[in-house]
Amino acid sequence: MFKIKKALKEMLPVAKSGFNFGVGRNPRPSLSINSSVKPFNLFPSVGRPISSASIQAQSTDQEIVIALGGNVGNRIQNFNEALRLMKNYGVTVTRHGCLYETEPTYVTDQPKFFNSAIRGTTKLNPHDLLTVLKQIEAELGRTSGIRYGPRPIDLDILFYGNLRVNSENLTVPHERIWERPFVLAPLMDLLGSSGENDTVAAWHSFANCKNGLFDIWNKLGGESSIGNEGIKRVLPLGDQLVDWSKKTHVMGILNLTPDSFSDGGKFLEARDAVSHFRSLISEGADMVDIGAQSTRPFAGRLTVDQELDRLIPVLDEIINIPESKGIILSVDTFYADVAAEAVSRGVHVVNDVSGGTLDPQILGVVASLGVPFITMHMRGQWRVQTYFKCGHTRK
Ligand SMILES: Nc1ncnc2c1ncn2[C@@H]1O[C@H](COP(=O)(O)OP(=O)(O)OP(=O)(O)O)[C@@H](O)[C@H]1O
Ligand SMILES: Nc1nc2c(c(=O)[nH]1)N=C(CO)CN2
Known part of the structure; x- marks a missing residue:
């Protein structure tokens, strides 16, 4: 109980003031985040469905994973700006995956993507987090285009604590993690060699495989596919994009x-x-x-x-x-x-x-x-x- 009250108190200043959209080079439209919990179906990974009283406890920090993708405009600038905005709006980034350049999938006649993922913590509830991510996508110039088509930035919630969320506009874990090397490769960068805590153990359990996410990744080619199968591990340095997967650099x-x-x-x-x-x-x-x-x-x-x-x-x-x-x-x-x-x-x-x-x-x-x-x-x-x-x- 104490924890819940404390969490609500901590959220109050955010709810009152909204997030700081005024910071940065361009003045931004203000987005007011209502921190109250919205109705959605929760099925915890293990055990009984969580009651609404315990939903409020999610307003304490939750560990999350967000995937980033984009293939329009200055890709690295868009990624950096998305990360900056995420931090401004209530996501604390704790780990960055590597950066990958990937061949487009689903719709193949479009430019190559940059993909990565971050691990972080947030007090935003899942739907408020989705609202924030959609707002960032809009700020970076994303407009409604063709499904799976080109976009400056795509921000998907892969995991939110140990929760499953199934609502009209949000599914967590993200439904298509399991088929996407461009999501799994950076996700692997964010995980330790074995379960680090109960939340990470839950992420592995969502994979429904003996060795969790590691099995899913290995089925799609695993580490040895990097550099070969349309997925390169890269680093922008000055005006070059260095491909670390091509060879050993001296x-x-x-x-x-x-x-x-x-x-x-x-x-x-x-x-x-x-x-x-x-x-x-x-x-x-x-x-x-x-x-x-x-x-x-x-x-x-x-x-x-x-x-x-x-x-x-x-x-x-x-x-x-x-x-x-x-x-x-x-x-x-x-x-x-x-x-x-x-x-x-x-x-x-x-x-x-x-x-x-x-x-x-x-x-x-x-x-x-x-x-x-x-x-x-x-x-x-x-x-x-x-x-x-x-x-x-x-x-
Ligand atoms: N876990 C999730 N993360 C982000 N969006 C989600 C998630 N689950 C459901 N959605 C919903 O999916 C809708 C479409 O998202 P988006 O436009 O990013 O699709 P897409 O990028 O074309 O495809 P994909 O999400 O498969 O990469 C969003 O408006 C959002 O409501
Ligand atoms: N390689 C790659 N292909 C994609 C990506 C992406 O991020 N990377 N995103 C898509 C839209 O969801 C469609 N296709």
């Missing part, structure tokens, strides 16, 4: 440091560094990671300015040589300011050996730059990494 390392293990001191001069960059490319590197700060044990730490002084002259030369066209560049740094400067000069990826722990600004900065972030794990403090052996530390 990353070359360019250390602009005096003291790194393998090549310290060899490429301090810009001329030598650029020449090494060229030879990495000629030997088949698809990506080059450029770092000016040594993170080996006992290395002294450079300031932002010192790191930039080493990095920028080399970076500027590399960006301007023809060989760098089509090559993915990453900057190996743990400083937010170095990451921002490198990206402004054309670097595609930020690679942080400290996983965001040495400069707390870096995660927010990289998020606002909108570039991929490689998060590395470092054992213990930088200076003592080698002392972490078999779980013991030495002072």
Whole structure:
């Protein structure tokens, strides 16, 4: 009872004020969300149908999965905008699936789709969530077109807590999950290797197979179908769409440091560094990671300015040589300011050996730059990494 009251109290401000449609570049029409529970048929995955009293308990956070698809306009911009709006309107995104480029199904004479899925939590009830998703689709320019035809964005509710919903305008789990590789592939990215909690166990149970959703996915081809069957795992980097499923990509390392293990001191001069960059490319590197700060044990730490002084002259030369066209560049740094400067000069990826722990600004900065972030794990403090052996530390 306490939980229900608390949940209703938490929902009240939302219900009173509506969601913040005014935020962002364009003023948006306001949508008032009525948080009261609408009538719908509920059949919990296990056990008896839920009574209306317990329906209200769903206004506490529920775990949900939403599938995204779209094949009209700037697909990545539409996905990003849909995610931003979802967050604004009451969905907390907790996990992102990978991004897939997929051949159109059902109606095949239309452009390729982007597909992905997110896992999140929401206090919106299922029908209010559907209303919000329809509103976002409309805001992103979706108009009623042909069934299964082209659209800037399609947002489908795959799962809502452990509930089954069957109403005139909403069916959860989504009816066509089971036949769609473009839905199952990103859904797999959102699941742990086995049931993580009761809600995820319920999602598996909806599949009516011994190994739940994993069996359904494997029947449709599973991981080995990615890259072959009209479904590619992709990542937009600058103006390229990189297909990660086509082959193993090789990353070359360019250390602009005096003291790194393998090549310290060899490429301090810009001329030598650029020449090494060229030879990495000629030997088949698809990506080059450029770092000016040594993170080996006992290395002294450079300031932002010192790191930039080493990095920028080399970076500027590399960006301007023809060989760098089509090559993915990453900057190996743990400083937010170095990451921002490198990206402004054309670097595609930020690679942080400290996983965001040495400069707390870096995660927010990289998020606002909108570039991929490689998060590395470092054992213990930088200076003592080698002392972490078999779980013991030495002072
Ligand atoms: N789980 C669900 N998620 C989203 N919409 C749903 C769901 N269940 C039923 N619907 C209903 O389906 C209607 C049609 O949805 P939509 O226009 O997205 O169809 P579609 O994209 O052409 O096909 P599909 O939903 O199979 O991908 C929606 O207006 C909505 O009322
Ligand atoms: N590959 C792919 N094909 C589709 C998709 C989609 O998201 N991806 N959505 C459709 C409309 O629901 C119809 N066909």
